[in-house]
Amino acid sequence: MRVVRVSLGQRSYRILVGGGLLGLVGRECSRLGLGRRCAVVTDSMVGPLHGDAVMKSLGDAGFDAVQVTVPAGEKTKRWEMVAACHDALASARLERRSFVVALGGGVVGDLAGFVAATYLRGVSFVQVPTTLLAQVDSSVGGKVGINLAAGKNLVGAFHQPRLVVCDLDVLRNLPEREFRAGIAEVIKYGVIADAAMFRRLERGMDRLLARDPAELAWVVARSCAVKASVVGRDETESGLRAILNYGHTVGHALEAISAYGKWLHGEAIAVGQVVASELSVARMGMSRADADRVRALLERAGLPTGVNLSAGERRRLAEAMQLDKKVVGGEVRFVLARKVGQVEWGQPVPVADVVAAMCEDRGSATHGGAGREGFAASQIRA
Amino acid sequence: MRVVRVSLGQRSYRILVGGGLLGLVGRECSRLGLGRRCAVVTDSMVGPLHGDAVMKSLGDAGFDAVQVTVPAGEKTKRWEMVAACHDALASARLERRSFVVALGGGVVGDLAGFVAATYLRGVSFVQVPTTLLAQVDSSVGGKVGINLAAGKNLVGAFHQPRLVVCDLDVLRNLPEREFRAGIAEVIKYGVIADAAMFRRLERGMDRLLARDPAELAWVVARSCAVKASVVGRDETESGLRAILNYGHTVGHALEAISAYGKWLHGEAIAVGQVVASELSVARMGMSRADADRVRALLERAGLPTGVNLSAGERRRLAEAMQLDKKVVGGEVRFVLARKVGQVEWGQPVPVADVVAAMCEDRGSATHGGAGREGFAASQIRA
Numbered sequence: 001m002r003v004v005r006v007s008l009g010q011r012s013y014r015i016l017v018g019g020g021l022l023g024l025v026g027r028e029c030s031r032l033g034l035g036r037r038c039a040v041v042t043d044s045m046v047g048p049l050h051g052d053a054v055m056k057s058l059g060d061a062g063f064d065a066v067q068v069t070v071p072a073g074e075k076t077k078r079w080e081m082v083a084a085c086h087d088a089l090a091s092a093r094l095e096r097r098s099f100v101v102a103l104g105g106g107v108v109g110d111l112a113g114f115v116a117a118t119y120l121r122g123v124s125f126v127q128v129p130t131t132l133l134a135q136v137d138s139s140v141g142g143k144v145g146i147n148l149a150a151g152k153n154l155v156g157a158f159h160q161p162r163l164v165v166c167d168l169d170v171l172r173n174l175p176e177r178e179f180r181a182g183i184a185e186v187i188k189y190g191v192i193a194d195a196a197m198f199r200r201l202e203r204g205m206d207r208l209l210a211r212d213p214a215e216l217a218w219v220v221a222r223s224c225a226v227k228a229s230v231v232g233r234d235e236t237e238s239g240l241r242a243i244l245n246y247g248h249t250v251g252h253a254l255e256a257i258s259a260y261g262k263w264l265h266g267e268a269i270a271v272g273q274v275v276a277s278e279l280s281v282a283r284m285g286m287s288r289a290d291a292d293r294v295r296a297l298l299e300r301a302g303l304p305t306g307v308n309l310s311a312g313e314r315r316r317l318a319e320a321m322q323l324d325k326k327v328v329g330g331e332v333r334f335v336l337a338r339k340v341g342q343v344e345w346g347q348p349v350p351v352a353d354v355v356a357a358m359c360e361d362r363g364s365a366t367h368g369g370a371g372r373e374g375f376a377a378s379q380i381r382a
Numbered sequence: 383m384r385v386v387r388v389s390l391g392q393r394s395y396r397i398l399v400g401g402g403l404l405g406l407v408g409r410e411c412s413r414l415g416l417g418r419r420c421a422v423v424t425d426s427m428v429g430p431l432h433g434d435a436v437m438k439s440l441g442d443a444g445f446d447a448v449q450v451t452v453p454a455g456e457k458t459k460r461w462e463m464v465a466a467c468h469d470a471l472a473s474a475r476l477e478r479r480s481f482v483v484a485l486g487g488g489v490v491g492d493l494a495g496f497v498a499a500t501y502l503r504g505v506s507f508v509q510v511p512t513t514l515l516a517q518v519d520s521s522v523g524g525k526v527g528i529n530l531a532a533g534k535n536l537v538g539a540f541h542q543p544r545l546v547v548c549d550l551d552v553l554r555n556l557p558e559r560e561f562r563a564g565i566a567e568v569i570k571y572g573v574i575a576d577a578a579m580f581r582r583l584e585r586g587m588d589r590l591l592a593r594d595p596a597e598l599a600w601v602v603a604r605s606c607a608v609k610a611s612v613v614g615r616d617e618t619e620s621g622l623r624a625i626l627n628y629g630h631t632v633g634h635a636l637e638a639i640s641a642y643g644k645w646l647h648g649e650a651i652a653v654g655q656v657v658a659s660e661l662s663v664a665r666m667g668m669s670r671a672d673a674d675r676v677r678a679l680l681e682r683a684g685l686p687t688g689v690n691l692s693a694g695e696r697r698r699l700a701e702a703m704q705l706d707k708k709v710v711g712g713e714v715r716f717v718l719a720r721k722v723g724q725v726e727w728g729q730p731v732p733v734a735d736v737v738a739a740m741c742e743d744r745g746s747a748t749h750g751g752a753g754r755e756g757f758a759a760s761q762i763r764a
Contacts, residue, residue: 079461079464082461083461086461086537087531087532093705118500118527118537118539120536120537120538121525122528122539145503148472149469149472150469151472154468155468155500155501155502156500157499157500157504157539158503158504176698178662237504307511322475323472323475332640
């Protein structure tokens with residue numbers, strides 16, 4: 001078992017990475033000094049697969065656990081579901097020292113974390129992420145929340161988990177498309193902060209796609225370590241933490257205009273990373289070679305790197321970006337790269353330039369524009 | 383203008399108390415270094431009275447303000463209203479540096495504060511309380527939130543305002559019953575922390591009930607100072623802050639079993655304070671004379687000090703108390719008094735004893751039991 005520590009003073013916590021960890025959730029929760037009652041929030045996909053294991057582990061450790069199951073899917077991140085969970089917690093008489101266990105992907109973690117952040121003005125919570133994306137990204141760092149019709153994650157809180165348990169065994173059953181979507185965030189860590197990690201991903205992508213246990217353990221732990229390091233230096237995103245949003249401004253806007261159905265988050269930010277790379281070449285002196293490496297690695301992971309947009313979609317995309325939380329004075333602030341492994345946040349970019357960067361046919365050495373967009377579209381429609 | 387400071391490090395803020403302050407809201411907000419856009423959240427009662435004054439003040443100071451009006455009444459403290467406000471903020475394109483102004487009583491302050499705490503994971507907010515109760519209590523200290531069917535304030539956050547503006551002129555139009563309800567919290571400050579304040583209230587109750595401007599200014603500023611002192615020493619209620627809940631465990635339960643309609647908050651906690659006093663006589667050595675002084679002062683303020691409960695209501699009251707946020711291990715923790723001006727928190731009391739204390743006919747020297755209960759009932763039905 002690998003252990004990554006997130007250093008946040010009194011709010012510090014450990015991320016456990018390894019096989020067979022679902023059965024240890026109860027034992028690890030016992031070490032936190034919490035109350036006896038807890039609620040396991042999971043969804044209709046993950047609950048039937050892993051709910052019993054976690055409930056048994058908690059019961060064996062002496063906890064009085066109730067399971068709350070929400071519908072699977074991004075649409076669950078809305079107020080109605082938060083209220084339903086709150087009512088379930090009140091019915092189970094959860095108290096201030098009680099806690100919430102989030103068992104599922106990013107949607108469940110974000111929802112359950114927000115429920116925990118707001119129930120009784122905040123109770124403890126434990127993340128048990130069951131997708132690659134949730135293990136390497138959304139379960140770490142304390143950003144929790146829900147969506148509005150107007151945009152993704154527009155409502156939420158900063159509420160750090162007390163513990164994160166990443167059981168690598170649960171990734172075995174993950175659908176291929178979801179697994180690949182998680183790799184988009186892994187690649188991001190290399191781009192924003194760790195050129196050596198990026199090189200290792202270039203060498204080991206085939207092993208990673210084959211879900212080789214050793215490679216997977218290294219990738220999850222290394223990704224968590226990069227995120228933990230950034231979050232430890234800037235918990236509430238007053239500056240540095242913004243670099244974690246590399247590719248996300250465009251990604252979130254793409255998700256918003258397609259009503260959170262068509263795109264997996266990782267797919268949307270894969271496109272977003274390519275757009276950010278192109279803007280970086282134009283504005284930050286990023287080399288064409290590095291931009292092509294980013295695109296090539298995303299493509300090897302089977303991720304979309306472009307998208308065909310109608311004029312109406314472009315307009316809606318521009319509007320959605322204006323609502324991004326990172327907008328200051330109506331201007332979109334981007335994270336852009338100087339090179340693989342080094343980015344800068346807070347770069348102002350006119351929305352029109354972003355949209356233009358998405359729609360240009362650049363015809364780079366490795367990817368013909370038409371072919372690229374065709375590839376992306378087929379990925380998305382898959 | 384009196385100024386009371388709440389000392390919370392970087393989250394410190396000022397409470398302004400005086401006449402004619404609505405017109406200064408814009409100027410005072412300008413001093414906070416916030417963004418240009420803001421939303422004034424108010425209700426259908428207060429909006430028509432004071433909305434224009436505050437909107438004009440903000441506009442004159444260069445702010446781009448939008449008004450969001452919710453229905454008046456405790457039922458507005460529910461997640462549907464939070465969601466409606468969030469949508470309104472997103473439509474008005476409020477950004478991270480934008481802010482929310484809460485213009486109204488405790489309901490509006492709690493709702494708008496929770497909206498601000500959760501929109502974009504937290505934006506600034508300014509309290510402009512328009513009831514005595516909100517001015518002396520709910521607008522100060524950062525507790526914000528909404529109700530569940532299972533109980534009051536079960537969902538929320540700690541989110542300090544950046545500024546509190548208490549315009550005493552707005553209290554002139556306050557209905558008599560609401561004004562008296564606010565006095566319940568004022569009396570509470572004397573009981574929990576300030577025997578000299580309690581004595582001054584005994585001397586000056588007639589002037590206060592006549593809304594004498596000088597008396598009102600002293601009472602509001604002194605109440606805020608007591609609350610600010612407590613909050614400054616224990617922001618998130620790890621201990622001391624619990625004393626502010628004197629009378630509230632029973633009060634909240636009374637409100638819950640009557641579905642938030644019959645009782646004003648101040649009326650419910652008036653009864654709660656009498657119950658707490660009786661428990662204090664029995665368990666903490668509080669003198670009968672001091673308990674009678676508390677009851678007498680509440681009665682002089684025209685507040686209920688007892689209630690007739692059916693057997694079914696008693697059972698539901700006991701259940702509601704079990705859901706109180708202060709429950710630890712199923713046991714209700716009370717704030718009880720040693721004497722007027724000195725209380726202790728965290729006193730375990732079996733629920734059965736609380737219910738018994740509510741229903742006994744004690745027949746004290748000053749108040750016959752039957753008469754007392756008749757008085758209370760008539761107050762409540764008024």
